[in-house]
Amino acid sequence: MALDLVKEKWSNAVAVVTIGALKDEGGTRSSVVRCGGEEGLPFLFAEGKTPHRPVIAMEVLDVEPDDWPQSLTSAIGPAIKNPVEWAVKCEKDYKADLICLRLAGAHPDAQNRPAEQLTKVVKDILQATTIPLILIGCGEDKRDNEILPLCSQAAKGERLLIGETVQANYKTLTASALADGHSIIAQSPIDINIAKQLNILISDMSMSIERIVINPTVGALGYGLEYAYSIMERARLAALSGDKMLGMPFICFVGYEAWRAKEAKASETEFPTWGKQLERGIAWEALTATTFLQAGADILVMRHPKAVELVRKHIDELMKE
Amino acid sequence: MALSGLDIYKLLPKTNCRQCGFPTCLAFALSLAKKAVVLAKCPFVSEQAKAALEAQSQPPIKLITLGDDANKVEVGNETVLFRHEEKFHHPCAIGFIIEDSLSNQEITQRLEKIKQFHFERVGQLIKTDLIAIKQTQTGERFIEVLKLVLGINQPLALISNDKTALGDALKILAGKKPLIYAADSENLNAFSILAKEYGASLAVKADSIDSLSELAAKVKESGLQDILIAVNTNNKPSRTLGELTQIRRQALKKNNRNLGYPVIAVIEKLDSYQELIKAGDYLAKYAGIILLNTLEEWAVLSLLTLRQNIYTDPQKPLQIEPKLYPIGNTTENSPVLVTTNFSLSYYTVLGEVEASKVPTNILSVDTEGMSVLTAWAAEKFTPDKISDSLKKSGIEEKLKHRNLIIPGYVAVMSGELEEKSGWKIVVGPKEAAGIPSFLKNLT
Known part of the structure; x- marks a missing residue:
């Protein structure tokens, strides 16, 4: 006798967010990325469609990173000194779905680079690449409020995904993104209530939910991964059950977190029982990424080309019905 | 229909004698309702209550022990689909496959490596749990390899289709509760008899979840209690994940006793990264035992760390004494x-x-x-x-x-x-x- 299978019926789907605009849409991209749209839990295709596969954005910094381990910088090579070359490499050689430009050099404690230089990097990368762009500020609210609106304007019509807004600072960036036709990242500190609250606040400024992406703030493998994992599961269950204010795609800054982990960076001489350093770092980033796919991640922001390749191949496999 | 904590409370002695380990009968009843404890913990329960609670008191996913008292691993007894609902109780056991086609020297080297797999993270010792011996050669060779592995004080799994070789191996392993992998529709009877005779547990494997359920039911009818369900890991990943999820749901939501057993996922030999990533998926989604081939230290460290994360109690963050x-x-x-x-x-x-x-x-x-x-x-x-x-x-x-x-x-x-x-x-x-x-x- 055939089993009576337990199938979940969901009443809501995750919103679809489009990143990038084609030439006839007012942008200059040759392709766009659509993410979200899930009608069920990750990869359980019998219960709901997953119209858009999870995507990988590769992280590019406007200045040469000073705290990246050598196993990471040497994988990218000399292009790491030039954000435009680096971005092109991500598109052409590493087949990234998107570029994620982080304006680290804007930070007052770093180089505090002038706004003209920052807007120029944004424009140059848009000119040299054809895939959609995610743009992240330096993380210092005051400085970001000054430079991100200028960058937003410089990329008007390109439908960037731009971030990050937080509960205490969302108005300036949301207003800019609204005016210039971009979508926005809403960051919450591993807290489902704040995530929802911020989405409501942003929506109240008449930003549609098809233009908001949730950053739940993930931790790396071994460094609090399980907190974000469960927050994402809870938020996604709520979304599928009808809560539209949690029904946005997730972006996970996997590379940023994974490469801070001691296990990703420490040398083999320091920890001989931990195995090869290079492979360990790649594994740390890749496994952090694939675990979040199981919790519903839509956009993975990653760093190491080999980890990107592994995760992309795994997504290829996961998406087969 | 599941009984609520209060329904169960009415059937208990209500003496608050604490012999079950709970402060009150009500606390015990609530825990029974969640199937986090067994009724046998109450020494004073009446026959009438026992009958009424029989089905209810059994955990929906049976706890299976491999190994002997000195070296054992327990899997199963899970109660939720999502860790935030309560927690995942028994960390997925992770083990390595040793093929008998390897030379004795290679096998000894592998075992030496496996002995090193324990790491301290966040004040906890994390380590791998078992070794599986896979038969690809003669029965004699299988026994020879088993003897090499015996020195390593870890529970064992025997991967074989050879009834005679298994019988010989089980004789040597008397009292050590190994796992036999795996019974299919062909050898089900013979393997059940062997497992029962030698106190081993038995995994069942089949192409579909319906057949898995049928096979497990037959094994149970034969009188064997310790069963594991093998998922097909050579399928498309979404199918395997669907199967893993459905087995857990059948046990928890339908109280389907035929699928109320821990699941074992055996990963075929792949590149180390791919084995790790596959194992990570199974670990997150309900596998009770994962067997893999790679012995790269970085892969093992990553996987054990993921297990530590996923099996942390979400209500109780790991703390140390403040001082x-x-x-x-x-x-x-x-x-x-x-x-x-x-x-x-x-x-x-x-x-x-x-x-x-x-x-x-x-x-x-x-x-x-x-x-x-x-x-x-x-x-x-x-x-x-x-x-x-x-x-x-x-x-x-x-x-x-x-x-x-x-x-x-x-x-x-x-x-x-x-x-x-x-x-x-x-x-x-x-x-x-x-x-x-x-x-x-x-x-």
Whole structure:
């Protein structure tokens, strides 16, 4: 006798967010990325469609990173000194779905680079690449409020995904993104209530939910991964059950977190029982990424080309019905 | 229809005798309702109540023990689909496959490597759990390899289709409760008899979840209790994940006793990265046992770390005792760092302090297991609390100086803390990784 299978019926789907605009849409991209749209839990295709596969954005910094381990910088090579070359490499050689430009050099404690230089990097990368762009500020609210609106304007019509807004600072960036036709990242500190609250606040400024992406703030493998994992599961269950204010795609800054982990960076001489350093770092980033796919991640922001390749191949496999 | 905690309470003696380990009969009843405990824990339960609770009191996913008392691993007894609903109870057992086609020397080398697989993370020892011997050659060779592996004090799994070889192996393993992998529709009867005779557990494998359910039912009819369900890992990943999820749902939501057993996922030989990534998926989605081939230390460390994360109790963050920890040969001039009693915070700081080789005092403040920033935001890591901990720790009598190093992320509390504690506040690095150079540069 055939089993009576337990199938979940969901009443809501995750919103679809489009990143990038084609030439006839007012942008200059040759392709766009659509993410979200899930009608069920990750990869359980019998219960709901997953119209858009999870995507990988590769992280590019406007200045040469000073705290990246050598196993990471040497994988990218000399292009790491030039954000435009680096971005092109991500598109052409590493087949990234998107570029994620982080304006680290804007930070007052770093180089505090002038706004003209920052807007120029944004424009140059848009000119040299054809895939959609995610743009992240330096993380210092005051400085970001000054430079991100200028960058937003410089990329008007390109439908960037731009971030990050937080509960205490969302108005300036949301207003800019609204005016210039971009979508926005809403960051919450591993807290489902704040995530929802911020989405409501942003929506109240008449930003549609098809233009908001949730950053739940993930931790790396071994460094609090399980907190974000469960927050994402809870938020996604709520979304599928009808809560539209949690029904946005997730972006996970996997590379940023994974490469801070001691296990990703420490040398083999320091920890001989931990195995090869290079492979360990790649594994740390890749496994952090694939675990979040199981919790519903839509956009993975990653760093190491080999980890990107592994995760992309795994997504290829996961998406087969 | 499942009974509620109160329904069950009515059937209990209501004496609050505590012999079940719970403070009251009601607490025991609530736990029974969640299927987190077995009715047998109550020594005074009436026959009538027993009958009424029989089905209810059995955990929906049977607890299976492999190995003997000295070296055992327990899997199963899970109660939820999502870890936030309660927690995942018995960490997925991770083991390695040793093929009998390898030379004795290769096998010995592999075993030596496996013996090294234990790591300390966040104050916990994490290690691998079992070894599987896979037969591809003669029965004699299988037994020869088994003898090589016997020295390694870990529970064993026997991967074989050869009834005679299995019989010989099980004789040698009497009392050690190995796992037989796996019975299919062809050899089900023979394997069930063997498993029963030698006290082994038996995995069943089939192409579909319907057949799995039927096979498990037949094994159970034969009188064998210790069953595992093998998922097909050669399918498309979404199919395997669907099967893993459906088996867990059948057990929890339908109380389907035929699928109420832990699941075993055997990963075929692949590139080490791919094995790791596949294993990670199965670990997150309900596997009770994972067998893999790769012996790369980095892969094993990553997988064990993921298991530690996923099986952490979400209601109880890992905590340490909040107190003063002198690290190395501290003197009256040694520096003092303050952090929280969240294990991850403390052990991350500890690792860096040890790496710096600078004898240092770490003061762990009771933040109820919250990390630095979370605790600060929740007002559990405040100038008052830190001042209090400083006084209670007795450190003021041990030191000549009054300099306290605080995490860079809470620099904002410096002024108030200085006022409250009377100590001079030094703002340390934001990330623990900055501690060694920070300590070395202290004058």
